[in-house]
Amino acid sequence: MANIKDLKQRISSITNTRQITNAMKMVAAAKLRKAQASAVNLRPYADETAKMIQTLRAKQTIIDHPFLSLRPKKEKILLVVLTGDKGLCGSFNSQILKKTESFLKKHPNCDIISIGKKGNDFFKKHKANVIDTFTGIFQELNHKLITEIAQELEHKYLNEDYKEVVFIYNAFKSAIESEIVHKTILPVANNDELEVKKLEYLYEPDEDTIIEELVNKYTFIEVKRALAESFAAENASRMTAMDNATENASELINTLSLEYNRERQASITTEIIEVSSGAEAINN
């Protein structure tokens, strides 16, 4: 049977833990609000840009642009994996890494760009072919940094033997749910989900100029979208995980307090019995 002192100590330590998890939950919730807004607000913009490219593509039979034409002869894939910089967010990181692992099994010829500390640690352990890493960039998504990443991807795609550039990240769905997205960024894939009207469009100045400009924007927007979605999903996941942890701690404190009170009562009862039986022994 547990001793009263031990119980008391455990209760106080769990209370401390609960305070920490509760604080983390609050912080994640505050960050989530901001991250969610920026991820959700960006969606129509990103979708509309992608839609314009699809529209142009639907019209022209052959578009001669390196970002739009497939490269069937090549094999190597440039994989961009987005994880969080921190843990304690449920299955957020492990799910992404599990998905990445199965992807790597299917396509062993991959170079990896890892964004987020958790991914870096994982790939180091597994000796994967990481060519570049970024950490600590989610807090402040600035224009310059996103441009840098987008340009690096474009540059590598153009100058090296990559068949495609693939992103794997968590997309924000709701506070309790996220969805793993696995998306080919380059070459710009045909997306059937976007509703493209088959109309005869007029273009100014001309198709080629417009598509050039749109495609240049596209990579930037997709990188931004991936970063924003991932950060929102991470905070949502952390909020839920910490909420569960707080709840579990409260439950544990309740059961332990019950046990503690029972023990205390039992010891008092024994003491009373001892005293009264001692008194009886003297009286007799």
Place this chain on the structure above:
Amino acid sequence: MINVKVILPSGIKIDQECDSCIIPGVDGDFAVLEGHTAFITKIRPGLVTIDVKKQSTDYAIHDGFVTVEDNKVTIVSERIEKADEIDKNRAEQAMKRAKERLAQTNNSEIDFRRAESALKRAITRIRTSN
């Protein structure tokens, strides 16, 4: 009636019905009325004018793309500013600064393209707020 939608990275800024709107395309300003043909173009810095029942509202726009289809105008841009949101003094100062930078033709440290687009932005803002 036509529907005008302006989509920015920070969300959908304008989504309204209007009688007509004027948009600065790269090859010249164009007005969209009901029944306009399907059309895609790039936007140059300038004024977007939206008319509802002869009441017109001006906006400053600096870049982006526009699609016209089925009486729907969709503008995708980094930024759009309503006339009364513009700080005219700030724009005038920015114009002065940009002009000064552009005047220093022998200084190789100056990024002329940046200064030029800053000047264009400032001029568009001043025009819109007038």
